[in-house]
Amino acid sequence: MESLITNLDLFVLLQSECSENTSFNHEVLFSAVVSRIGDCLSAEDCVTLKEFCRRFSRAASQRWQKSNRFLGAFRKLYEKWLEANIDWPSCVRTLVHQEPTVDEMPRASSVSPEPSTSTSVGTMTKRPRKPFIDLGSKQKKRRSDDHTGEDSTELAYTAAARLKEDGHGNIASVIEYMLKNPEAATKINETLKKPVKTVIFTPEKALGLLLSLKLSKWQYITLRETAIREGAKDIYPSYYKVQQTKVDCYPPKQSMSVTDSSARITLQALLDITVTRILKSLSNEMQNKQLKLISKWGFDGASNQSRYKQKMEGQQDDSSIFMTSLVPLKLTDGDNTIWTNPKPCSVLYCRPVQFTFVKESEAVVLELKKQMDDEIEALVPTECGDSNRVTHQLMMTMIDAKVCTYLSKARSNASCYLCLAKPTEMNNLDAVTSKIVCSDLYEFGLSSLHARINCMECLLHIAYRLDFKRWAARSDEHKELLQTRKKNIQDKFKDELNLMIDIVKQGSGTTNDGNTARKFFEFPKKTAAITGLDEDLIKRFAVILQAITSGEQIDAIKFKDYARKTAEKYVTLYDWYYMSSTVHKLLIHGADIIQKNNIVPIGTLSEEASESRNKDFRRYREHHSRKRNRQDSNQDVLNMLLVSSDPLLSAQRPRLDAKKKQSFFAETLDLIKFQETEFEFFDVSNLEADSELESDSESDKENL
Structure with missing residues (x-):
């Protein structure tokens, strides 16, 4: 008979004898084997052979089903089993393993190196040669x-x-x-x-990327699944791990209180988690250190909020929000600085203390100020690990002029809250410098963001009145002259500097924002040509504003002298228009405020972070909060404010904007105490001349 050597030979025989629609039957296999060895078995040997065929058919059937009845997968999965020799029963082994005669031996030239694909039994007289x-x-x-x-x-x-x-x-x-x-x-x-370097995001870095790109949960999951489909399986962690990382940013649950109309974190718990996260962001481990964390805080109100249909307790309204924020500035060990906030005026480190759906008023400000003072008084040092101890110093500088007025004895925003000078007295420099000043209020800082805007508005109001030179336009003729000149100035700013000046925005003040004020003072020559004001006075204001927003230490003596000369020039040129309270504070009291708060640069004490936080509040409330009830919504907003300002995450967030060198006037650099920061000089006249040439060339191209 033809040889049956391997399990593959026997499987091929079994498969050929059984139809495709039936399972492997051991009776069929038994009959096929008996027909090949002849009718020479005893009854006992037949029982033994039939049991062998039953076991083989069962084993072959199980393997065939596991490979989904696919021949390629079957041969790949069970290659060793198929190539193994058949373990025949001893009663038939001699009959099956008969050696072929010489005439039956295949010639070497006729043996194919490829494995046989025949379905008949007995064709494999030699094991097939494997592919290379x-x-x-x-x-x-x-x-x-x-x-x-x-x-x-x-x-x-x-x-x-x-x-x-x-x-x-x-x-x-x-x-x-x-x-x-x-x-x-x-x-x-x-x-x-070279080892292939695969960039793998840790959960912290992935969360930082999610925050920087403002991704929703669905967008992050889609980004991760797309990367996996493209073969980058382990780049982004699962969203579950990102969620677990968020939990590490929260203070203890018992320290947070959330209602339908407010959310609050105890100041002690907020400072503790902030210090812990700052120390984790540092590469060097510190032990047995007596540290001090210097922070600024303040509050700000924002109106025109979205009104939701959710039920709200009492008669409260959710159209206005009043929020208290805190920003860590510097961590010190005696005279050594351990950590410095790289972006003190950014929302990246602006921590939420509380927010309440209530309209800003004097009563609300005084109540929250008292609560914060009580919590500051009760603060205890933060224990970090077993050895480090951190005390806290808080500076209330993130406030605007309105809040300063509420917290002082001044009865009007037009009056100076420091010396109580009235508008009609502010141009009398000798009189205001001799007034008694409440030096305790120097701690409120200079409110540098609003200072730039208010200085611009003061100069604009002078420019509007140059035709009649009166502080107030009372007659119809003066009002008409004011409106005509105002419209002319607005049009020129729009055409030449692409600025929208003094245009009322529905529900949110005017177009006079920080960016508009920056550009207003960036080109004194053009601004003077448009407004008709003295160019040197505009430049002096620009120098002072650059100095207080530079983020560098300022020489208070030089600043005081420069500000005094600027005030004298102002009074000489425009004595008929009273200084605004902001201009008065900047020129008369600015040097003293800088000297009082010299523990950090005055520019780092800006209120810009809390102002920008209002935009984040709107976005988090709309896109990152549950809407099923107000309490859950407020909890989600508070959590997002905590995560987005976490010091550890902020240190690892990708830098999406290139770091720009600061450009200053030469006079500004003379007021600054030089440190390691690199400065870039520029000549204002050359810069403006270049811009004029560019505008001329653009107009020539349009004419062509």
Whole structure:
């Protein structure tokens, strides 16, 4: 009979005898085997052979089902089992393993090296030769020894030609390049040995990326799944891990109180979690340190909030919000600075203390001020680990002039809350400098963001009145002149500097914002030409404003002298228009305020962070909060405010904007105490001349 040597031979026999629609039947296999060995078995041997066929059919059927009845998968999964010899029962082993006669032996030339695909039994008289790619390293070397005596260059050329025939042109081109340029082998070898660096985001970095790109949950999951489909499986952690990272940013749950109309964190808990996260962001571990964290705080109101349909307790209204914020500035160890806030005027470190849906008023300000004073008084040092101890110093500087008026004895925003000078007295420099000043209120700082805007508005109001030179336009004629000149100035700013000046915005003040004021003072020559004001006075204001917003220490003596001369020039030129309270505070009291708060640069005490936080509040409330009830919504907003200002995450967030060098007037640099910061000088006249040439060339192109 034809030989049945391996399990594959027996499986092929079983499969050929059974139809495709029926399972493997051991009776069919038994009959097929008996028909090949002849009717020479005893009854006892038949029982033994039938039991063997039953066990083999069952094993083959189980493997066939696990490979989903697919022949390729079946042979790949059970290759070793199929190539193993059949373990025949002893009663039939001699009958099955009969050696073929000489006439039955196949010739060597007729044996195919490829595995047989025949479904008939008995055709495999010799084990098929494996493809070269399926061999192990030792087997490949053994088979390659057949070509030992041949020329290596000829072999490489032959391999390249064969690869092209098989459709592997890229590999063939590499071999041909190596044959022509053998010196490149060293570089290629070094490249292959270099480990492939895969960028993997930690949960903290992934959360920082999510915050910087303002991604929603769905957007982050989509980004991660897209990366996985493209083969970058482990770049982004799962959103579950990102959520767990958010929890690390929260203070203890018992320290947070959330109602339908407000949310609050105890000041002690907020400072504790802030210090902990700052220390984690530092690379060097510190032990047995007596540290001090200097922070600024303040509150600000914002109206025109979205009104939701959710039920609200009492008769309260959610159209206005009043929020208290805190920004850590510096962590010190005696005279040594351990950590400095890299962006003290940014929302990246602006921590939420509380927010309440209530309209800003004097009563609300006084109540919240008292609550904060009580909590500051009750503060205890933060214990970090077993050895570090951190005390706290808070400076109330993130407030505007309105809040300063509420907290002082001044009865009007037009009066100075420091010396109580009235508007009609402010141009009398000798009189105001002799007034008694409440030096305790120097701690409120200069409110540098509003100072720039208010100085711009003061100069604009002078420009509007140059035709009649009166502080107040009372007659119809003066009112008409004021409106005509105002319209003319607005149009010129729009045409020449692309600025919208003094235009009322529905529900949110006017277009006079910080960016508008920056550009107003950036080009004194153009501003003077448009407004008709003295160019030197505009430049002096620009120098003073640059100095107080630079974030660098200021020489208080030089500043006082420069501000005094600016005030004298103002009074000489425009004595008919009273200084605004902001201009008065800046020119008369600015140097004393800088000297009082010299523990940090006056520019870092700006209220800009709390003002910008109002935009974040609107966005978090709309896109990142549950709307099923007000309490859950407020909790989600508070959580987002905490996560987005976490010091550890902010330190790891990607920098999406290039760091720009600060540009100052030469006079500004004279007022600044030089530190390590690099400054860039520019000549204002040359800068403005260049801009004029650019505008002329653009107009010429339009005419062409």
